[in-house]
Amino acid sequence: KNQVEQSPQSLIILEGKNCTLQCNYTVSPFSNLRWYKQDTGRGPVSLTIMTFSENTKSNGRYTATLDADTKQSSLHITASQLSDSASYICVVSGGATNKLIFGTGTLLAVQP
């Protein structure tokens, strides 16, 4: 079954600290992997999109990595800010019908 699992479910960190969010998937065949940021009560916003051949991609303080062999991705946030408090959603494109499979998200709270 094509699935996307994220960990942890939720995370609390202090402002200025770094953190890493994990995404494991079982989607096959694989097309690409995306990370989205969703503020409370708003729509998701795209952070990165990576294909099979890309190991790492950065967007400001956000760096995503992809290991297509182990089917794992991580999102690293550097020097966290209060505005980073949000849900981070991992999405994998693939499967027999090349659809988007959404993870349930990691809820990050950055405290002062």
Place this chain on the structure above:
Amino acid sequence: DGGITQSPKYLFRKEGQNVTLSCEQNLNHDAMYWYRQDPGQGLRLIYYSQIVNDFQKGDIAEGYSVSREKKESFPLTVTSAQKNPTAFYLCASSNDDRAYSPLHFGNGTRLTVT
């Protein structure tokens, strides 16, 4: 500024009533989508449209209907046949096939049915 506008932000309805959620985009995207978001679950696709006057069912289309009469607009009707309509509804668009292009989301409509 280009983007997707969903309205209203909050919607309250009585059980048994149909309700229509609005979605308008000015990004000139061909493809538009409706997703449903429930607590603890990943987004689920309701309907999508890749071109005007054409649309396809997603994974959870039962109890919903859509139309695509204009490129900019993709309204979703939640009918009384939808068993559990209370949810956060997200409209999205993409420049190309969603499998390869990033989705641009609106800020959602929270529907509560009592």
